[in-house]
Every structure is written in structure tokens, then in C-alpha cells.
Amino acid sequence: MADNQNPPGLDGVIAAAKAQAPGRGLPPVHLWDPPNCGDIDIVIRKDGLWFHEGSPIGREALVRLFSTVLRKDPDGFWLVTPVEKMRIEVEDAPFIATRVDRVGDALRFTTNVGDEVEAGPDNAIRVDVGEDGEPRPYLHVRRGLEALIARPVFYELIELAEERQTPEGLALGVASNGAWFAVGAPGAHQL
Template sequence: MKPAPTHLWNPSFCGEMDLVIRKDGVWVHEGSPIRRKELISLFASILCIKDDGHYYLISPQEKIKVKVDQYPFLVTEMKVVGNNRKQTIFFTTNVGEQFEVKEHNLITIELDKPECVPFVHIRNGLNAGICRSVYYRLADLIVSKEEEFGVWSGGSFQTIRQS
């Protein structure tokens, strides 16, 4: 499902929902995992992070706070078309969102955390953790350029940042 234009909406805050997005990518409502992929896809399309650092489900009429343990999404698949400087990397998240890695999709590794969690910026401040199997495949593509490390995708060099 295509992301909704939540940046255009400014509804009133309606409270909190007992919805947690766990760091393993499971969406849990009132203690039970949500099993309907369509519902998760709908929620993912209206999820946003605001300046206060909290996550919300936003519709034109409502703004509801939800909890995210680490990142709201996980990159679970990677496809590479071409090779070297002419390669393009495509990521797929646990909610089925697919995107090409471009300049605005910053890839970062959090070295200050015990797990050194890599993540990628998807859109509007939302990030996706990169699962271990994808990270290992991505690591095989890392090259150095002018004392920086990164990957080529879509004709440009994507520096892998450290935080």
C-alpha cells in the first residue's frame, strides 16, 4: 500500500493506542500479534514520526500515539540489479514496502549500541532496521571511495554513515 500523505494532515491528538511495533518487526495490539497483513499495511501507510520523537497513526481526522521498540520497519529482502558502479539496490520491508536505495535513503550503523544495528531511512523520518541476513549481503557490496565506505546504487555512491 502506498504511504498516505500524512505530512499534509494536522488532526487533533486523540490519545494512545495499545499498539507496539516490536524490534523483531511484529506488530502487537493489546498483547496479541496482528496477523492480518492488510491491516498492518494500512497502519504502516499512515505511520509517522513527529518532532517530539513519538510515533503516530495519522488520518485526516485523528492522531493516535503508538509505541515502537526500535524501528517501525525491517528490511527483510534485498535485490541487486547490475554490478559495481552500475548496480541498483532494492530493499523490501517486512510490511511489503519496496524501494530503490537512492541518495535520500541514508544507510547508518549505530556503533554506540551493543548490537551495532544498521538501518536505512525510508521516508519522512521513518527508518527500517536491516535484518542480519540482508546486512551480510549488503556488506559484500561495500567498497571504499575517498576514505569513505559505502555502496553504489542507482548511479551514485551511498556512504554508510556511523552514529
């Protein structure tokens, strides 16, 4: 049920996010359809740091709180409450995968905002190539939101990778929860 008593703007986002009871999981932002209240000067930089009005948001708990009401729509990234939504800027991916652990047959990632995500059919790993020619690996976290896999974590994935024949040729990849993900272009590891 919407709480129309929340103040507008950034304070409203904080109040709405805090209203989510502990232990109940993430707020159902995908179900909310509030009016667009415009842009708010929040930027998530490529390195995963969150800025408000040009200054870093130094409180990790506040960044975590905002991350729970973040939504990706076809027209951009939004902080969403039951009564309003405000567009923010995301330079690359909104999260950074800072750790990976092998748990049984799963690869479990931890993000910079505390999410734990197991790669698998619903949370794919994909690798793009950046303008500099370097790999840019990503993990799907939830509802279209991704985490850039930090370089040290990507190196761990490469250590876990095995060769597999694909229709395009031999490729290195990792398996998790019954899915296999290439971590490089076919033949790239043979150069």
C-alpha cells in the same frame, strides 16, 4: 478531503486507511493535521512485530494497512487519519528490511510491510553501533521512518561492499543511485 464519517479509534484508522484508493500510493499523512486523540495500545517491537493490547496483530494485511498511515513527528510515532491521530510505541525502527536486490546501479530493499525502497540520496543507509557493540544498520524508507536492515540482508551488503578512502580512513561501503554509504567504521574491516 476529510471524511468525518469515520468511527473514532482503531476502527477509524482502519476505515481511513482503507479509503485510500488502490494504486494511488500512500495516503498524504504528512499533510494532515488532525487533533491528538491520545495514545493507543499498539507497539512495534524491535523484531518488527506489531502488537495491539499485548497480542500480536496476526493479519499481515492489517499491519500493512496501519503502516501506510504511520507518521513520525518530533514527539513520537503516530497513526494518522484526516480527523485524528493516536500515538503508538515503536521500540526501534518501525520496519524491517528483509531483502535487497541489485537493480542496475541501485540497491532495492523490500520491507516486512511490502514497501520497496531504493537506497540513494533521499533514502540513506546508516549504521549505528548497538549497546552490545554490534552494528545496527538502517535504511530511510519515507518521511523520517526507517527500516532496520535484517542481519542476513546486512551480510549481503557486506558482500557487495567495496573499500573507499574517506577523510577518516579506509572504509567499506556500498553505492546506490549515485550515493555511497559506509557500512562500518573506517578501518573496522581491517581488524
